[in-house]
Amino acid sequence: MRQLIARRLLQAIPLLFVVSVVCFGLVKLAPGDPVLSFVTPNMHAEDIERIRHNLGLDQPAYVQYYHWLMECLSGNLGYSLVNHQPVFDQIVDRIPATAGLMGISIALAILIAIPLGLIAGSNRNRFIDKAINLFAYIGISVPTFWLGILAIYLFAIKLHWLPSMGMRTIGQNSAWDIIKHGILPCAVLTFGFLASYLRYIRSGTISQLKEDYVQIQYAFGSKKSTVLFRHVMKHILLPVITLLGLSIGDLVTGALVTETVFSWPGIGSLGMTAVRGMDYPVILGITIFSALLLVFGNLLADILYGVADPRIKLGEVSS
Amino acid sequence: MRKKIFGIAAVTLLTLVVSACSGNNNNGNTASNGDNTAQASPSASGSSQPKDGGNLIIAVGADPVILNPNYAGDRVSLTIDQSLYAPLFQVNNGVKTFYLADSLTPSADNLTYTLKLKSGLTWHDGQPLTADDVVFTFDKILDEKQNSFFRENLIIGGKPIQVVKVDDTTVDFKLPQVSPAFEATLVQLTPIPKHIFEKEDNIEKSTKNAAPIGSGPFKFKEYKTGEYVTLERFDNYFAGKPHLDSVTYRIAKDTNAANLALQNGEINVKYLDPQDVGTIEATKNFDILPYSEGRLAYLLFNENSDTGVLGKKEVRQAISYALSRDELIATAYSSKDYADPAKSFVTPDGLFHTNDVPSFDNDADKAKQLLEAAGVKNLKLRFIVSSGNKAQEAASLYVQQKLKAVGITVELKNMDASAYGQKFVDPNAKDFELAYAGYIMGYDPDAYSILYKTNSTSNYTHYSNKEVDALFVQGAGEADATKRGEAYVQLQNLIAEDAPIYPVAYTKTIVAVDKRYGGLDEAVLKPVVIFEDLSKIYLK
Numbered sequence: 001m002r003q004l005i006a007r008r009l010l011q012a013i014p015l016l017f018v019v020s021v022v023c024f025g026l027v028k029l030a031p032g033d034p035v036l037s038f039v040t041p042n043m044h045a046e047d048i049e050r051i052r053h054n055l056g057l058d059q060p061a062y063v064q065y066y067h068w069l070m071e072c073l074s075g076n077l078g079y080s081l082v083n084h085q086p087v088f089d090q091i092v093d094r095i096p097a098t099a100g101l102m103g104i105s106i107a108l109a110i111l112i113a114i115p116l117g118l119i120a121g122s123n124r125n126r127f128i129d130k131a132i133n134l135f136a137y138i139g140i141s142v143p144t145f146w147l148g149i150l151a152i153y154l155f156a157i158k159l160h161w162l163p164s165m166g167m168r169t170i171g172q173n174s175a176w177d178i179i180k181h182g183i184l185p186c187a188v189l190t191f192g193f194l195a196s197y198l199r200y201i202r203s204g205t206i207s208q209l210k211e212d213y214v215q216i217q218y219a220f221g222s223k224k225s226t227v228l229f230r231h232v233m234k235h236i237l238l239p240v241i242t243l244l245g246l247s248i249g250d251l252v253t254g255a256l257v258t259e260t261v262f263s264w265p266g267i268g269s270l271g272m273t274a275v276r277g278m279d280y281p282v283i284l285g286i287t288i289f290s291a292l293l294l295v296f297g298n299l300l301a302d303i304l305y306g307v308a309d310p311r312i313k314l315g316e317v318s319s
Numbered sequence: 320m321r322k323k324i325f326g327i328a329a330v331t332l333l334t335l336v337v338s339a340c341s342g343n344n345n346n347g348n349t350a351s352n353g354d355n356t357a358q359a360s361p362s363a364s365g366s367s368q369p370k371d372g373g374n375l376i377i378a379v380g381a382d383p384v385i386l387n388p389n390y391a392g393d394r395v396s397l398t399i400d401q402s403l404y405a406p407l408f409q410v411n412n413g414v415k416t417f418y419l420a421d422s423l424t425p426s427a428d429n430l431t432y433t434l435k436l437k438s439g440l441t442w443h444d445g446q447p448l449t450a451d452d453v454v455f456t457f458d459k460i461l462d463e464k465q466n467s468f469f470r471e472n473l474i475i476g477g478k479p480i481q482v483v484k485v486d487d488t489t490v491d492f493k494l495p496q497v498s499p500a501f502e503a504t505l506v507q508l509t510p511i512p513k514h515i516f517e518k519e520d521n522i523e524k525s526t527k528n529a530a531p532i533g534s535g536p537f538k539f540k541e542y543k544t545g546e547y548v549t550l551e552r553f554d555n556y557f558a559g560k561p562h563l564d565s566v567t568y569r570i571a572k573d574t575n576a577a578n579l580a581l582q583n584g585e586i587n588v589k590y591l592d593p594q595d596v597g598t599i600e601a602t603k604n605f606d607i608l609p610y611s612e613g614r615l616a617y618l619l620f621n622e623n624s625d626t627g628v629l630g631k632k633e634v635r636q637a638i639s640y641a642l643s644r645d646e647l648i649a650t651a652y653s654s655k656d657y658a659d660p661a662k663s664f665v666t667p668d669g670l671f672h673t674n675d676v677p678s679f680d681n682d683a684d685k686a687k688q689l690l691e692a693a694g695v696k697n698l699k700l701r702f703i704v705s706s707g708n709k710a711q712e713a714a715s716l717y718v719q720q721k722l723k724a725v726g727i728t729v730e731l732k733n734m735d736a737s738a739y740g741q742k743f744v745d746p747n748a749k750d751f752e753l754a755y756a757g758y759i760m761g762y763d764p765d766a767y768s769i770l771y772k773t774n775s776t777s778n779y780t781h782y783s784n785k786e787v788d789a790l791f792v793q794g795a796g797e798a799d800a801t802k803r804g805e806a807y808v809q810l811q812n813l814i815a816e817d818a819p820i821y822p823v824a825y826t827k828t829i830v831a832v833d834k835r836y837g838g839l840d841e842a843v844l845k846p847v848v849i850f851e852d853l854s855k856i857y858l859k
Contacts (some may be wrong), residue, residue: 032737036744040392040468044776045746047471083384084524093544145573153581164580166546170376170567177717261573265545273381278737 005299012295018290020284022067027280028061034081034278055081068284077288080274087285090270097167098259098266102251107184109193110240117198118221118228118236121205132198139195144188148261152186165263185262189255193247193285200239237308245301249294339480341441369562369838373858377849378577382545383568386531388509389460389467390523394847399568401848403533404509405557406455407434409851410502410762411843413670416851419448419510419534419557421488428796429497432505436488441555442512443538450484456515457482457492464736465522472504495785497796499803503763510534535853536561545570562857582607587833588849593653596829601726603731605831606839612828612846613668616651616710616757617662617820618642618718623781624701625749635818637680638700640686641725642718648824649718651710651755656773659823663811664771668826668846669762671807676815686725698727705739714755714823729753753821757826759846764807765795771814782819 038051052058056067071078077087120132156164162184163169168177208214209232217227259268267286274282382395388404391397407420415423421435440448460467461479474479478495485491488504494501511522519525531539531540534559537550538695539557551565551698569586571577580586591607593597600607620629629635644660652658665672679685690698700722704715712733719729732751734742742748743756756779760766768791769775773783790810797803815822832839841855850856 021758028738031735031741033741036737038468039744040471043468043471083382090544097545122792145575149575149579152576157579158584160583164583165571165576166569166585166586168543168546170374170547170549170569171541211601261576262570263546263569263573265543272572298551 007039008295008299012292015295016288016291020072021065023284024061024065024068024263024285027278027283030278033280034280039197060177066189068281072288077285080279080282082274082277082279082282090291091267091280091285093268094265094270097264099251101182101185101189101254101259101264101266102247104182105189106187106193106244106247106250108190109197110244111199112190113194113197114233114236114240115229116194116235118205120198121202122209122224122228122232124206129202132202136195136198136202139191139198142191144192144255144258145261145305147191148185148188148258151188152262155184160245167263167265185258185264188262189258196223197240197243200243201236204236204239205232210237212234234308238305241301241304245297245299245304246294248297248300249290250295332450346827357475366391369857370859371560371562371857372564373562374565375836375856375858376561376569376587378571378581378586380569380572382570383548385523385528386539386542386548387511387522387525387528389456389465389469389511395568399548400509400533400548401535401845401851402537402566402853403531403535403539404511405533405535406509409845410506411851412668413762414429415844417850421507423502425798429499430494432492432494432501433485434490434492434505436490437557437689438488440534440557442514442534443532443553444515445510446512446514446557448510448512448534449487449491449509449788450490451487452510452513454482455491455517456508456510457518459511459522460508461773467667468522469504469508472507475501491848493657497798498765499798499800500763500765500795503510503761503766505510507761536852537563537566540565556854559853560855561854563853566853570837581831582743584833587836589831590831590849591831593657593829599831604834606834607829607831608656608839608844609780609827609829610844611666611668611825612759613666613762614757614759614826614846615664615666616658616755616826617661617664618714618823619754619756620780620819620821621748621752621754622783622819623746623749624752626699627754628695628698628700631693631695632817633689634698635813635821636679637689637695638727639684639720639821640689640816641727642721642821642825643681644678645681646721647714647717651713652824652826655831657827659820659827661825662769662815664814664820664822665764665807665811669760669764671764671804672810673808673811676812678815679818679821682723690725696726699730700727701730701732701750703739703742703751703753704731704733704755705736706733707736713754715753718753718755744777746778748779755823764810765791768793768795770820781821782814782817783814784817787813 007289035048035052035055035057039048043291049058056064068078075088077091080090092294105203116132123129131161152164155162167181213231214227217231256268258264259266260272263269270282271286273279368785379395379398381393381395383391383399386399386403387390388400388453391400405418408417408423409414419436419440421437423435425431426433433454436448436450436453440446457473459465460469462475463470475494475498476496480495481493483491483493486557492501492569496681498605515527515532516525518524519527527544532538534555536556538553538562540549540551542548547570548568549565550567552561552563556562571586572578574592577589578599581589581599582604594806599605607674620635622630627845648655648658648660659667661675662674662678663672666849667674702718703710706712715731719731721775722729742751743754758770760770769777771782771790772791773785787810790806790813794803794806794810797806828846830844835858836857838857842853843851845851
């Protein structure tokens, strides 16, 4: 196990390096010039060059990348080109809002997706399966910005049950207030996640039902619900773990669109602003941060595999 | 923190890039003031006595970049700073309203301006606001190490102005040469507190900006990143205690969601796009206020393109003749309510503006004749368009169709907004001939020299006319208002005749204000910052 972790961590280094090079390259290749946001119409060409020089943007791209990498290794993700605040602090500031929203949405989605997926899979092609499938397709197809606006219109404007935007009422700071503001974005995100989880779990269920152990359980006279929720469900946990591992990246990168629609002050909306403003350091910081979490999430999933299914001993197979 | 496109001239670039999208437009301040009155009065008549208390929530599209007026260039920071920091004075329709200043008097030779401050002014923390703060502010702007983009405005004819304290409430500004446009520069500058910033090496990066101390009607209370900025009443505001207890600037990045929040009462003041006016108006809960932003929307002719074809005046005039201003306005802004036809390069809020200038418009036969006379055949033009900008997209399709009728082929080159911005301001860009853009330059016509003088910094058309250059120099240094006016009227005629641009419309901004609020007239609608003085607004 220890070996597995060590190997995975070593593998992560080249991966992160490649991610950072690709991301840096893409940002550099994108049209637009960050210096423009510092330029006023009455500045002369020399002034503009001076700004470019002060920002280090007059150096070749590989030199810029090297400087950034060295700083990064010493734990400094750089400073925003727009507001000069440390990128690391800006990201950390926004983690609680995003992690809270995404964490709850993902957890809810999985809790709902497991029973629905089991029911759909075990009733393959029957009415209930088709109904659940339709629901899943809607969830995958409907864009969140539209669903978000619809939810705001219905629950905030028409019914007045919930606030339409933001994370809290101005000047208030109670948990209940934040929860009220979180319900709509959470519901919209849950719906999206739920739909894709459902499809994994349904197909997992279908293939598990063909396994011998299921036939044996039936032969012993177990009830269908017992078979499904006691035996099949255990096996379904494997794909769920994979999904969870992949979702850890989402936990912090957040949902660009949903956060923007609901004015939720998370990393998604920070990233959106950075992309629009060509704020290289912030874009890179967020990308690296999420790549790091993705690597970590996958590692965690691998470890949990071993726990969920002792037959899987990844670390030892190849050694 | 700067998106340095700032101040008045600053806003220009931003609008060049972002602008046309909001499709606002208009004309005349008088007209818009009239609108306000008409709209505000029914409500005011109900309970005309202003009451104290309440909160006002204004929607803004992004986080403020920096709450320090020496550095604020983005719309959101400028809007919040307007309430946080009182200006020295403001100018509306050529009339000064004094805020921190009591008077501003030029000397007989027009080389010294004496600024008198009101007495007994204080900062939000109770410290007195004196001439020392004014001198400090100007010194810091002039200090190259402090990176204030206003520095250029304080350099006249290559030399910096001098700022001298006379006594606690009097400051002399000594100019190296006569410059009537200096008053327009003073309008943009706001004192910052010396006692807060004097020990800071780098004011722009100072942590003091996180809890700003200003002199305006509202003082800083709380900023939640990505959520809102709240200001609360400043009881010692020199013009009297504001009516409202607090003002909140709520950050709402999604327009559709923000419109719903407006209808839901979670936002009280918000900019509207023309296409959303109907929906909001139908609720009957809002005053819809269109007002001039002093902005010109125009079709740009790039004389520097590699074909060089637009270097000929006749070709530019011919293209103008092929288009119809009224049709273009209807296409790009849906209604004339939000855009007034433009002929002069100076906006109607500008000094010496006249729309009585030569105009080439809506005459396809004339267009063909001119093209033939110029010996131009099978003309092909490239039109750059910022994708997603509704006004630009509509205008480009219209132009393409109209020019086809006179035998000109237009190739539309749609590109990402930042690529468009980069190409637009690149003085060496030779691969396009047409672009649809806009600018806000402020009320003093000298500001336009950077756009039309030969080889000046923002001459995106690459237009050059010796006579125009000379008139700009004359206008900038002429103290006599009559002679100055003559120079600028002549300039407007010359430039209109040369057609370096095809002026389309003076566009309006539209703001929706919840009907429960009064005092909108007294607060004065203002380009970029929405209201000039929020202390006058009250809850009915």
